[in-house]
Amino acid sequence: SLLLKIRIWAVTHVETNQHPAKRLIDPYNRTISYLRLSVTDRCNLRCTYCMAEKMQFLPRQKLLTLEEIRDVGKAFVTLGINKIRLTGGEPLVRRGIIGLVDSLASEEGLDELTMTTNGLLLEKKAKDLKLAGLGRLNISVDSLIPEKFRQLTRFGDIKDWHKGVNAAKEAQFSNIKLNVVVLKGFNDLEICDLAEYAIANEFDISFIEEMPLGVTKSHDRVQTQVCCGDIKQQLSQKFELIETIERTGGPSRYMRVAGTKSKIGFISPISENFCGACNRVRVTADGRLLLCLGNENSIDLKSIIRNHPGDENMLNEAIRGAIQNKPERHYFDPSRTDILRFMNTTGG
Numbered sequence: 001s002l003l004l005k006i007r008i009w010a011v012t013h014v015e016t017n018q019h020p021a022k023r024l025i026d027p028y029n030r031t032i033s034y035l036r037l038s039v040t041d042r043c044n045l046r047c048t049y050c051m052a053e054k055m056q057f058l059p060r061q062k063l064l065t066l067e068e069i070r071d072v073g074k075a076f077v078t079l080g081i082n083k084i085r086l087t088g089g090e091p092l093v094r095r096g097i098i099g100l101v102d103s104l105a106s107e108e109g110l111d112e113l114t115m116t117t118n119g120l121l122l123e124k125k126a127k128d129l130k131l132a133g134l135g136r137l138n139i140s141v142d143s144l145i146p147e148k149f150r151q152l153t154r155f156g157d158i159k160d161w162h163k164g165v166n167a168a169k170e171a172q173f174s175n176i177k178l179n180v181v182v183l184k185g186f187n188d189l190e191i192c193d194l195a196e197y198a199i200a201n202e203f204d205i206s207f208i209e210e211m212p213l214g215v216t217k218s219h220d221r222v223q224t225q226v227c228c229g230d231i232k233q234q235l236s237q238k239f240e241l242i243e244t245i246e247r248t249g250g251p252s253r254y255m256r257v258a259g260t261k262s263k264i265g266f267i268s269p270i271s272e273n274f275c276g277a278c279n280r281v282r283v284t285a286d287g288r289l290l291l292c293l294g295n296e297n298s299i300d301l302k303s304i305i306r307n308h309p310g311d312e313n314m315l316n317e318a319i320r321g322a323i324q325n326k327p328e329r330h331y332f333d334p335s336r337t338d339i340l341r342f343m344n345t346t347g348g
Contacts, residue, residue: 024079032326033083034280036085042093045153074107083110092121114137115129119140119164122165123166135174137173144193175204184226191235195238206267209268210226250280251267252265292326
């Protein structure tokens with residue numbers, strides 16, 4: 001089993017130095033420096049590409065506690081992770097999220113603590129998140145048209161989204177980026193309008209190809225697939241796009257918009273595989289270390305934490321061993337759903 005392999009690896013790779021090497025390197029010589037840490041599988045929306053309309057969420061006792069999430073984050077920083085993104089579900093529905101941000105932000109060696117959110121709860125929480133030490137925000141939005149926004153989220157109100165974005169601007173985050181999942185026949189004609197909104201507000205924006213995660217009945221993914229090449233072509237008819245090598249640590253490949261402060265990113269898991277430079281792993285809300293978004297390779301960190309409370313060495317060695325099983329790449333195909341878990345379960 002994967003856990004047995006990890007235990008054998010840990011026994012045969014005991015560090016003689018008191019301080020373990022501050023890097024996680026996978027079998028393909030990729031340095032893992034970025035952790036996406038899910039704090040809940042729950043959400044206040046039901047976006048069609050992300051989850052089923054009638055979701056069965058995990059029992060609360062199966063979720064990591066905030067203290068356990070903090071300990072997992074601390075362990076990864078000890079092992080060389082320098083960027084953590086808090087995700088969900090919707091992370092802002094998790095009670096105590098401000099305190100968790102505060103505790104993680106104080107970790108020595110962590111260069112960046114960010115969050116992905118749908119934005120609807122930012123009106124009340126943006127200021128406190130900034131004061132607690134959150135550095136950047138990624139805010140999801142797939143349409144600015146009220147009826148389309150409600151259709152894609154199933155019951156979201158765009159007015160609440162705007163209130164949240166305005167609160168984030170007032171809190172003066174160092175950077176705000178918008179995330180857009182593009183679906184043909186739903187929002188593909190809004191691509192330029194969404195980019196224009198981002199530019200007007202001096203935000204960055206990333207356009208994302210839909211991934212075949214979880215079985216959805218709302219649409220046929222083959223029919224709604226839009227590749228980033230087509231998105232880029234549509235944008236280039238309205239904006240002057242300039243090639244750049246800028247990166248923010250994630251999978252987005254950016255272009256600058258001439259005469260503005262904004263970047264436009266393209267995340268292309270289907271049309272242009274980017275796994276060769278993957279520097280990321282995920283921890284789900286129930287404590288599974290997921291080594292690849294498009295594979296099922298994982299290890300149960302929750303059982304280690306709860307069966308061996310306070311044993312930092314065991315947790316660290318389990319993580320180090322698990323990284324040796326990180327697969328080379330994903331193999332997404334919109335015509336079939338090989339991964340049955342939805343994004344809210346995985347962590348965005």
